[in-house]
Amino acid sequence: MTAQAALGHRPTRMLLTGDHAVAxxxxxxxxxxxxxxxxTPQTPVLEKLVELAExxxxxxxxxxxxxxxxxxxxxxxxxxxxxxxxTATASQGLALMHEMLHYxxxxxxxxxxxxxxxxxxSPWGFWADQTDSLAQxxxxxxxxxxESAQEALDTVLHAFRVAEAVLxxxxxxxxxxxxxHTLEPVEVPEPALVARFLPPxxxxxxxxxxxxxxxxxxxxxxxxxxxxxxxxxxxxxxxxEVETAGRLWGGLTGRASAAAEAYRAADAEVxxxxxxxxxxxxxxxxxxxxxxxxxxGLVRLRLFRPFPAGEVTARLRGARRIAVLDRNCSVGxxxxxxxxxxxxLQVALxxxxxxxxxxxxxxxxxxxVERVIQVGxxxxxxxxxxxxxxxxxxx
Amino acid sequence: MLEIRIHGxxxxxxxxxxxxxxxxxxxxxxWVQAFAAYGGERRGAPVTAFLRIDDRPIRIRCDIEQPxxxxxxxxxxxxxxxxxxxxxxxxxxVVNSPEGPLPGPPRAGRVVRVDATAIAQAHGLGAIxxxxxxxxxxGATGLVALxxxxxxxEQGSPARRRENVEACxxxxxxxxxxxxxxx
Numbered sequence: 001m002t003a004q005a006a007l008g009h010r011p012t013r014m015l016l017t018g019d020h021a022v023a024x025x026x027x028x029x030x031x032x033x034x035x036x037x038x039x040t041p042q043t044p045v046l047e048k049l050v051e052l053a054e055x056x057x058x059x060x061x062x063x064x065x066x067x068x069x070x071x072x073x074x075x076x077x078x079x080x081x082x083x084x085x086x087t088a089t090a091s092q093g094l095a096l097m098h099e100m101l102h103y104x105x106x107x108x109x110x111x112x113x114x115x116x117x118x119x120x121x122s123p124w125g126f127w128a129d130q131t132d133s134l135a136q137x138x139x140x141x142x143x144x145x146x147e148s149a150q151e152a153l154d155t156v157l158h159a160f161r162v163a164e165a166v167l168x169x170x171x172x173x174x175x176x177x178x179x180x181h182t183l184e185p186v187e188v189p190e191p192a193l194v195a196r197f198l199p200p201x202x203x204x205x206x207x208x209x210x211x212x213x214x215x216x217x218x219x220x221x222x223x224x225x226x227x228x229x230x231x232x233x234x235x236x237x238x239x240x241e242v243e244t245a246g247r248l249w250g251g252l253t254g255r256a257s258a259a260a261e262a263y264r265a266a267d268a269e270v271x272x273x274x275x276x277x278x279x280x281x282x283x284x285x286x287x288x289x290x291x292x293x294x295x296x297g298l299v300r301l302r303l304f305r306p307f308p309a310g311e312v313t314a315r316l317r318g319a320r321r322i323a324v325l326d327r328n329c330s331v332g333x334x335x336x337x338x339x340x341x342x343x344x345l346q347v348a349l350x351x352x353x354x355x356x357x358x359x360x361x362x363x364x365x366x367x368x369v370e371r372v373i374q375v376g377x378x379x380x381x382x383x384x385x386x387x388x389x390x391x392x393x394x395x
Numbered sequence: 396m397l398e399i400r401i402h403g404x405x406x407x408x409x410x411x412x413x414x415x416x417x418x419x420x421x422x423x424x425x426w427v428q429a430f431a432a433y434g435g436e437r438r439g440a441p442v443t444a445f446l447r448i449d450d451r452p453i454r455i456r457c458d459i460e461q462p463x464x465x466x467x468x469x470x471x472x473x474x475x476x477x478x479x480x481x482x483x484x485x486x487x488x489v490v491n492s493p494e495g496p497l498p499g500p501p502r503a504g505r506v507v508r509v510d511a512t513a514i515a516q517a518h519g520l521g522a523i524x525x526x527x528x529x530x531x532x533x534g535a536t537g538l539v540a541l542x543x544x545x546x547x548x549e550q551g552s553p554a555r556r557r558e559n560v561e562a563c564x565x566x567x568x569x570x571x572x573x574x575x576x577x578x
Binding site: 147178179181182183184185277278280281283366368369 | 414417418421426427428429430431432452453454455456457458460
């Protein structure tokens, strides 16, 4: 029995889109300041937050600003003043924030932001593609990838817990359409339950007019290096915090989570690896591949920064072939999750299994169950070496 | 799992109609998943909305390639490639159309027509034909209770709630009547 059931909590199950679920997650986290600039497909997050504020449920200061760059600047300042801060963006908006993302991490401002993965221009588009958030991988932000509206709501709460514990900003990522605009049943946890999971934000140092101090002044090379090493150590702690949050939330709600999640992976010869909305489709594909007699499994990357190299290696090491499904593209290199998986295995194992890279669903193209089944079959028979990404046409 | 597609044009209510139908099934205690695909944010462009219904949580997240049932808000879309393929066996195609030949290839399964454009106009709903077609789907298939659907229309209509509920009920009666005649 979960604590939720033991306490007699009856969670409210509502029909919500991923974007609206995110807004309810933010509501339950009770942020003090919410600077936001609207952009498709994030706009429903802001619309729902405005609705909740007008209804008197959301009490934080909802700031509408003139750009995403300003939104993030406001987030950093508010966070350093000791406020719990939430924002959300997508695609071009995230790109416009890029400079400020580095600043937030370096200043150790634990802002929580949802990014809705959307294609970057040009050409213009509105569809799911993870390249926008993955292009921010070196900014010092924690990154968590979600596959459903429920997970998006839960992960907003996890992100606050983790970010505030280690003093690094955290990005919660969902894909356009397949999560952001998909309506599905979502349990909205009771405030009392959330209070047992997410403690108040009480930073030891904060900007205070009564005791003036500055943040972000010029550092010597040694000080700057020290800052980056401290951030690196905080990232290591973030991995532990993500695992702890996943277990604790599982005890409270029955919805446990981990940095890297395995499905039928223990005895798998071919292991699929993906992050985000393709994971559910891939689980169905794994079941059908096994019905065909192909021992397939799935490892879903939920945490991308810090990269859970040990957890990923532990789950992948026994496979004959690994197939990474990327809905993103680093032009000139290929799938970004594939690169990271290859790098992690290369240093962890003597003779790691071959990691094949599949680019699926770029630009929001539909990824069907049949398509993922084709990947599973292809991965076992594809001749080696095969360094380059494999496209849908080649399946 | 039951899979349904709604085809319309931007401005006819395909996407919101799909969410309303999801809400109606949700009210009956089922798990649902509703989303839409469209080529651009503009009126008149083809919109396809997808709805899955199951008695357990739904894990796949992809377009519906061969639905059990399809609802067509604009008959001119019947010639579109996405709509020319067959439905699953036993599937019902609900089409907003007056009498007369339908565009596209001949249909093998059951086709239910409802003049949703006339119903919508009679209720002052302009181009919003989705609610009448939803009613016709419920009347023709019996898969969703009119009571649940009316409540969902009431809750989910962004404007003209009463008119949309009336249009939905009228579509239901038209299709339920046809079903009785056909049986």
